Amino acid sequence: MDNDLALVQAAQHGDKRAFAQLVEQYEQRVYNLARKMMRDEQDAEDVLQETFISVFRNLGNFHGDSNFSTWLYRIATNASLMKLRSRKPPPLSLDEPIESGDGANALPREIVDWGITPEEALLSGETRAQMDAAIATLPETLRAVFVLRDIEGLSVQETADVLDISVPNVKTRLHRARLLLRESLSIYFKEHAIAK
């Protein structure tokens, strides 16, 4: 039995110390996801709290059919999306297929070469702020896929399981997100003369 499952089962039987261990183990990953999804610190804290309150209330419904981390990420991602959606008119549903004729696979026209610039030169505080700002401009369905796959490091299959969408759908959204972020960073690096 994996360690998470043992802790969950102990917590299901009222062992608060086991639940505290789960919180400690995953607090930072949930907070990181929430900060990338929400950007605003207070919103991220709300998502963090709502996620673990929901985990505690629903522990009895977790039967180990998926990894605990997948189940937790699903709750955290849903909490983030619900908070984002509470602020604006209804966006695309997660289940809604993405049309293929929208340029999803088109290569961009603006070509700026910053691919050979060393990471250290690119990872200044200002650049990181720009990277976070760029994520915030992504449509939320693309943002969720990108954060789970490329920031949290979930596999494509795990990302599909968390979001309850197909693997091809994850791949399509991930590619669109990467293209949009690349474009956004290219414009930034061009303006800041980091590109050659």
Place this chain on the structure above:
Amino acid sequence: MNHEHTDLCGELSSQLPDYLDGEAREAICRAIEEHLAECEDCRVVVDTIKKTVTLYRQAPMEQVPSNVHRRLVRVLNLDDLTQPSTK
């Protein structure tokens, strides 16, 4: 610089997601790499997509501020059971 796409650029771009994640079939990889060796614009696009992903993957995680951690354990009624955050 403006990228004048050829049909081949568009055709290969649909294979890019699998290529970038190392999941493309060998023949597809070879075709893409042969194209990249000849098409400077496509090479730049692929390099900068790779770099974009690398930058995000290498960015440090957001640390949980100590006051955020304290409020979380208080809400969950776990005050005495978790280690304080280092930040």
